[in-house]
Amino acid sequence: MNIVIWLSYDGTRYDGWQKQENTDKTIQGKLEAVLERLSGASVKVHGSGRTDSGVHALGQVANFHLEQELEAGKVMEYLNRYLPEDIMVWNAQEAPERFHSRLNAVRKTYRYQIEMGPKKDVFQRRYYYGLGQRLDIEKMKAAAVLLTGTHDFKSFCGSRRMKKSTVRTIEEIQFIQPEALRLHISFTGNGFLQQMVRILAGTLMEVGLGKRRPEEMSRILKARNRREAGFTAPSEGLFLEQVEYGDFL
Template sequence: MLKNYRIVLEYDGSRYDGWQKQGNTDRTIQGKIEGILERLAGEPIEVHGSGRTDAGVHALAQTANFHLNVKLSDLEIKEYLNQYLPEDISVIRLDKVPERFHSRLNAEEKTYLYQIETAGKKKVFERKYFYGFGRPLDVNAMKRASEYLIGEHDFKSFCSNKKMKKTTVRNVKRIEFQEKGSQLFIRFTGNGFLHHMVRILMGTLIEVGERKKSPEQMNVILKAMNRSEAGFTAPAEGLFLEKVSYKA
């Protein structure tokens, strides 16, 4: 009998072409997991992720689900996956969930973390996980700009998919800033995010922090609904999918 399993994963996205399986590469997170599950089950298994992290983006807690019929305990399935997954991908939790559970469709909100190093050089052992901006930022101006983004808005200006046919309206619930010495941590929590949306929001906030844009311009950019009005797309290495929340 097929059972629905949920897994929570952490991975270093540095050497991968993103979450989503693609025909022209075998370097995807979804592809690695499906390959191991196919070996276990003796047939193709489809893994559904809560969202598609881009090439180079990391995850502290990506959620996914799949259906499987094997005579193994939850712990044995988890151990099997971790035995054969590369060292930069790990299943940190696995459990059975109701048949109707879907990791993407049932997600209530997601939190992304972006990490910036403002010192002249990144710390050697953190170099793959921070954007090495290398210059001071006006964090107070960035905070003021972020206030315009809170709530339900059309975020078309912050979407890199020009052919997007579905709605570009999203609800950003919180943007939180934390400073530790020369390092800046920004968390974005919302009900969902568009293609490259967090990285474009981040790039635009950085331009505010550089004083290339004023905090008040954020409202103008939102209303323009034009990608060219927003800032640059911040690099992937600073971005983590930190948390995916579901109803209890």
Template sequence: MKNYRIVVEYDGSRYDGWQKQGNTDQTIQGKIEQVLERMSGKSIEVHGSGRTDAGVHALNQVANFHIDSDRKDQEIKEYLNHYLPEDIRVKTLEEVPERFHSRLNAEEKTYLYRIEMGEKRQVFDRKYIYGLHKKLDVKAMERAAAYLCGEHDFKSFCSNRKMKKSTVRNLKKIEFEKEDSRLFVRFTGDGFLYNMVRILMGTLIEVGLKERSPEEMAGILNALDRKTAGYTVPPEGLFLENVRYKQ
């Protein structure tokens, strides 16, 4: 039995997220497992580095699976790409040590959120950017981000109110990049809670619209209450950009 690591890119627009669910067959994990089962004739479980929500995209999602196959690595990759839908692509595939696990061994993840501040989104980009259509005070957002970076309890930024596990995470950095009427925001951390990036982004947008002050971030963190944070931005602007592992 060999263990393979794959790097996958996908357009999440028409999917119900990464994780396989009993009430839908429209998940990324489910689609990949279906193709692997078709190839091997056996049930195969694919482990992702994290669960992207419905409508969220990935540039470099990492996953791994164990399979007993005589096919060469390139043949497995080609088989996957041949039978996967056009909006899911395996970029790389390689055999890795037996103990490698894409989620448990992940050290750092970076999410990218894309915002259009101009009058209207470009037609062919509308599924991949949030049409805010309002100018933002990026300097104020950067000041607010400084309060959020570091190791904190991010319970206020989690949609799962019944979360029993620790909600402490290390948000290593938040980076802002402006390009004409577009704003790109990158969140890098050791892990993220359910909807955490989208709630952080919504809260920072409220700062950028001068609906909140940057100094309010400390109070929101201390409150440990979802109601104190900003709104949850829509999924189409969010991409899992990178997952990093120990070399």
């Protein structure tokens, strides 16, 4: 049977999503260890995307196949009983046999959180990038308009060895201020390259700080060169917020 789960995690102490041989501190590794304990056999967990070290998730989606027939709700209960406290499965259901959480995803939303005040809140410090400077959000919005749509985002890709297509579609970039000195930037698109959201966030922050002009975004896209874009924003401010599947689920 094929089970799909929705989960949240605090990525602070993890080396990212993907299981690695040199560390046991990965989200995928923790899930697979518990599922192997449940099933008595090796279980491969497929995530909708590979979040980097230190990146958080509110709505990561993953699927896995089990040989025995088990109620999805019971599997969720077992996972939550034995997973660390910073990983929680909040929904589970049986999926069509051919469903794949990464291949069938049609839309993803990431959120980057920035603290513009002089010091981060003690209880939120793990979830915000402490920029410590005010941003010109109107200029950032002007730059975001030029980044929205279907483009070759090679300049915003952290992998120099990327051989596959770097064309992606960003449907929307939103700017939300939950408080006067806090800014959330939300990116919704059909897919994102390695570190793409963090590089986009870093570039937009440079616009907001007056280090770049909004109209430079067109030139950066055309350059297809990572060195032309801005800095890679730190991982602690990034959340995978939602993954959508259209008619698949």
